[in-house]
Amino acid sequence: xxxxxxxxxxxxxxxxxxxxxxxxxxxxxxxxxxxxxxxxxxxxxxxxxxxxxxxxxxxxxxxxxxxxxxxxxxxxxxxxxxxxxxxxxxxxxxxxxxxxxxxxxxxxxxxxxxxxxxxxxxxxxxxxxxxxxxxxxxxxxxxxxxxxxxxxxxxxxxxxxxxxxxxxxxxxxxxxxxxxxxxxxxxxxxxxxxxxxxxxxxxxxxxxxxxxxxxxxxxxxxxxxxxxxxxxxxxxxxxxxxxxxxxxxxxxxxxxxxxxxxxxxxxxxxxxxxxxxxxxxxxx
Amino acid sequence: xxxxxxxxxxxxxxxxxxxxxxxxxxxxxxxxxxxxxxxxxxxxxxxxxxxxxxxxxxxxxxxxxxxxxxxxxxxxxxxxxxxxxxxxxxxxxxxxxxxxxxxxxxxxxxxxxxxxxxxxxxxxxxxxxxxxxxxxxxxxxxxxxxxxxxxxxxxxxxxxxxxxxxxxxxxxxxxxxxxxxxxxxxxxxx
Numbered sequence: 001x002x003x004x005x006x007x008x009x010x011x012x013x014x015x016x017x018x019x020x021x022x023x024x025x026x027x028x029x030x031x032x033x034x035x036x037x038x039x040x041x042x043x044x045x046x047x048x049x050x051x052x053x054x055x056x057x058x059x060x061x062x063x064x065x066x067x068x069x070x071x072x073x074x075x076x077x078x079x080x081x082x083x084x085x086x087x088x089x090x091x092x093x094x095x096x097x098x099x100x101x102x103x104x105x106x107x108x109x110x111x112x113x114x115x116x117x118x119x120x121x122x123x124x125x126x127x128x129x130x131x132x133x134x135x136x137x138x139x140x141x142x143x144x145x146x147x148x149x150x151x152x153x154x155x156x157x158x159x160x161x162x163x164x165x166x167x168x169x170x171x172x173x174x175x176x177x178x179x180x181x182x183x184x185x186x187x188x189x190x191x192x193x194x195x196x197x198x199x200x201x202x203x204x205x206x207x208x209x210x211x212x213x214x215x216x217x218x219x220x221x222x223x224x225x226x227x228x229x230x231x232x233x234x235x236x237x238x239x240x241x242x243x244x245x246x247x248x249x250x251x252x253x254x255x256x257x258x259x260x261x262x263x264x265x266x267x268x269x270x271x272x273x274x275x276x277x278x279x280x281x282x283x284x
Numbered sequence: 285x286x287x288x289x290x291x292x293x294x295x296x297x298x299x300x301x302x303x304x305x306x307x308x309x310x311x312x313x314x315x316x317x318x319x320x321x322x323x324x325x326x327x328x329x330x331x332x333x334x335x336x337x338x339x340x341x342x343x344x345x346x347x348x349x350x351x352x353x354x355x356x357x358x359x360x361x362x363x364x365x366x367x368x369x370x371x372x373x374x375x376x377x378x379x380x381x382x383x384x385x386x387x388x389x390x391x392x393x394x395x396x397x398x399x400x401x402x403x404x405x406x407x408x409x410x411x412x413x414x415x416x417x418x419x420x421x422x423x424x425x426x427x428x429x430x431x432x433x434x435x436x437x438x439x440x441x442x443x444x445x446x447x448x449x450x451x452x453x454x455x456x457x458x459x460x461x462x463x464x465x466x467x468x469x470x471x472x473x474x
Contacts (some may be wrong), residue, residue: 188359
């Protein structure tokens with residue numbers, strides 16, 4: 001199966017390990033992610049005020065490019081996914097808005113393309129049982145805390161990936177890989193997002209609560225689908241006060257655990273760039 | 285400073301219409317405040333902002349720091365028993381504050397400007413130049429040296445590249461910017 005792929009700015013720079021492992025595991029499962037031939041930034045925030053249609057232009061331009069290429073476009077970055085999916089939903093419901101944006105961009109976006117997260121794609125094909133069958137190196141005994149954050153799930157009305165308060169999609173994936181998903185109360189809490197640039201102290205407090213909670217519940221690793229969550233949870237453990245006070249816990253993308261469990265070579269794991277090094281967990 | 289009872293009875297309706305969030309429905313259960321990860325840093329908590337809107341306190345709300353702290357995680361809107369989505373409400377309040385001449389939190393504004401400028405220049409976000417611009421735009425005692433440390437670590441880890449990528453459709457991206465700016469009424473200078 002070939003599916004168009006929108007990497008987004010962060011996956012081509014800061015989160016290259018996510019991109020690399022994502023492409024590798026998809027390929028191993030028979031899904032070829034074909035990067036859109038031409039793409040720009042999605043805008044990274046979805047416009048919320050009803051009269052702010054300008055901010056829909058960037059994501060619509062992406063959807064237009066995707067529509068030329070096929071029926072679906074896959075994203076890995078939770079932020080890009082959030083923005084593109086909500087734009088798709090909005091322009092499905094609001095035809096007047098779609099016309100206005102098309103008039104502005106001078107491109108005819110028809111509203112046919114469907115935005116999917118790689119998690120959704122794999123849940124449907126090969127499915128969790130199918131995935132479990134392809135695991136060659138089960139992550140036996142690995143206690144992994146699935147951390148969903150906010151943008152992947154909310155608002156449910158427009159995203160509809162999973163339950164916004166008690167999601168299970170990452171839990172199911174981890175079970176298929178042979179790992180033991182660790183429930184912890186902060187798993188749908190926000191990490192602070194871009195507030196980390198402006199108010200690092202606030203963001204650090206938020207990350208500290210999340211990391212501490214995962215650790216108290218016995219997790220050995222935190223699993224995420226969002227590059228900003230990865231940074232916000234990983235970086236302060238090394239570079240600020242709170243990390244030095246307790247044990248560290250690595251923060252990885254779900255695709256990286258998949259790469260390990262599917263027996264892909266170490267360069268496909270993309271695990272070498274983190275503050276808290278996750279690799280010792282996977283060395284026999 | 286607003287005196288205690290300067291009522292603006294149009295305020296609530298205006299916020300409701302522009303945000304699509306039925307803010308007048310709130311009966312103050314405070315679930316939003318309880319679940320908000322940044323509430324502790326706000327001058328008025330999310331539920332208090334709702335109540336101030338209902339009480340027509342335009343000036344108090346639009347000059348509060350709370351409206352600039354919401355990051356739109358949508359925890360509040362997901363949990364509200366009255367289906368009030370506070371994230372669109374906060375976004376609307378930020379627009380209203382800009383339109384009515386309240387000065388935005390300079391750091392937030394600098395961040396948003398730098399982000400937009402990065403895309404205008406390259407079509408994609410380039411963290412290094414974006415954050416450099418942000419730092420230069422924020423002369424308000426920001427800790428430049430601390431951030432140089434973060435930047436250097438990221439560069440050394442190969443996490444941010446020295447040179448930005450440019451996209452092929454850049455000419456169109458820039459044309460869209462020009463058009464958008466011509467139409468935008470919320471452009472402010474700091």
